[in-house]
Amino acid sequence: MHNPQVLIVDDSKTIRSVICSQLRKHSIDVTEAMDGIQGLNFTRKNHYDLVITDVTMPGIDGYQLCTEIKNNPQTQSTPVIILSSNEKHEHIERGFEVGAAAYITKNKAYKDLFPYIKEVLDRSKLLRDRLVLVVDDSKYIVKVVASGLIAAGFKVITASDGETAYGIAKETTPDLILSDINMPKMDGIKFCEKVQNNPQLSHIPFVIMSSGGDRRTMRELLHKGASAFLVKPFNIDQLVITAEKLLSDHFQIILQQREIFKKERTLLMGSITSLIQALEARDSYTKGHSDTVAKLSVKIAEKLTMPSNDVERIEFAARLHDLGKIGIRDDVLLKNGPLTDEEFSVIKQHPVHGAEILGPIPSMEDIIPAVLHHHEKMNGRGYPHGLTGYEIPLWAKIISVADVYDALTANRPYKKAFTHQTAMEFIDDKKTEELCPDCVKAFQEVMKEYQPKLLN
Known part of the structure; x- marks a missing residue:
């Protein structure tokens, strides 16, 4: 690896010697120029990773040198540090205006110069060829x-x-x-x-x-x-x-961690999907239910012109809306007949179970309300919390409509499936009282456009 190349431009031999001595201790190769014109000529003939220049010098001053460096396409990316005895604000301001990467006063150079040099060289190395x-x-x-x-x-x-x-x-x-x-x-x-x-x-x-x-x-x-x-x-x-x-290296680490997080989320979704499949394997009558509800929920959300990221998350929530049924015992979940009041009270806990399963997973935080509240009703007679109207999250309202339709049109041992038309009439009758009117309207528009494709 080549050592960094630094050009020191100062009409004071003493200043140049002191800086050169310090830099060479850190394996930095240094070239000296005694004035601005010589320094400018050096930059036109050689590549430097950094130029450190005084302001007041014979020929051209440090401001003009910096300007010339920045106006030359061959050298404009070379960082320049201005080292000056002048501490006035307007001089410092001018230094940055002509493109200096840093402006350091000579009375602070002993303490500040090398940290700035290291920072500028590190930054230059970071940006090179990016x-x-x-x-x-x-x-x-x-x-x-x-x-x-x-x-x-x-x-x-x-x-x-x-x-x-x-x-x-x-x-x-x-x-x-x-x-x-x-x-x-x-x-x-x-x-x-x-x-x-x-x-x-x-x-x-x-x-x-x-x-x-x-x-x-x-x-x-x-x-x-x-x-x-x-x-x-x-x-x-x-x-x-x-x-x-x-x-920067720090942000690259963050990006790597984000990539790891995304992969972990993908694995997590695979595990949860397996749970859903295991649930549907227990109950053959719900096979494919989550997929159908997810598909319908996406179409409703799109019809409501929701942001694409929301649509994506609604699809996740819809796929997981019945996850809590994994915690319902078989004699209730698989019963071939109407449920008793006691058994129905057990079934009504599945949204809570689903929310509890997802609760420890930070990336699922935004979809938990949809899973928890997809059985709430507009009139407050739903479960588990009896929410009404605007208290019910929109994502839950969307999933609720899709869930009701698929449940109505599915065959059960104790209930014959509704026809598509009968199910649509039922849902229309329940808008306002139980289902969100806006979601029902969007659903009706979706079914007019997509019903044959969706049913296939």
Whole structure:
């Protein structure tokens, strides 16, 4: 591994010697320049990982040197630390305006300089050869963002829509993705979702750039796996700092942990699905019930124009809505006939059992209310808690409608299955009193469109 290359530009030989001595102790190779012009010439002929410059020097000063370095495409990614005797705020401000990575006063150099040097070199090493995919249908935004990132040391590749960007991502596997939301062909939400669902891409930090500040959209994207959200117009320095943070070792560890969490959740869902299958194997009359309820619940949720992430979670909840029946004894669950009041009171505990099974699992927290309350009724005569109207979670109301339909149209030893038409009439009669009217209306629209396909 090559040692870091640092250029020291200062007209004081003493200052140069002191800094050089300190850096060489840390295996850093140092080149000395006695003024700004010599320093500028060195940067044009050689590559440096860092330039440390004084301000007041013969020829050109440190501000102009920094400006020249940042205006040259060959050197614009080279970080510059300004080392000066001047502590005035306006001088420090000017240092950052010309592109300095840090401004250190000489009276604090002994304590602060090397930590800053280490930080800048570590950051430079982190960013070197890192590829960022910038996706926006605005050519101006793409140009500004790409220029800022290149100046900071990143490599950049661009796309104008999510569909093209997804193809590029699969071919190049960028280290970071920056994407707008509203774009042709495929928007940023769908693009983010596709990236997160691809095992080869899901580890890539995904940053959303948007001119809107819709909190619901932000929450939805963060839930889908977006790492950060930048609201336009944003400062390029803010963007670079965000990119550096996302690519830091610490954040990479977090991403690895998230990947492990996702795999564990997949395994967990497999285990729970096995429980559902075991339950349905106990009771042949409920075989496929959870799948049908999940399928109908998804269609109802989509008809209600719910966010795609909510639809996905409703599907989970619907598949697990009867999980608690695994805790119901066979003589009740498998009884070939109507239940007594005592037996029905046992059955009414299955939503509670389901919630208790899911309770210790953090990733299932949002679906527990749907599992717990899918047998509540609008008039308060449901179970287990007798909730009414708006007290009942929407996800539970949706699942309830789907559950009732599938239960009505299933054959049981003690009950002949309803026809589709009879079941639809029954559900229509129960809207407002027992079932959510909005959910019933959405369900009726779904069945008009999908009933033949769903029944098959």
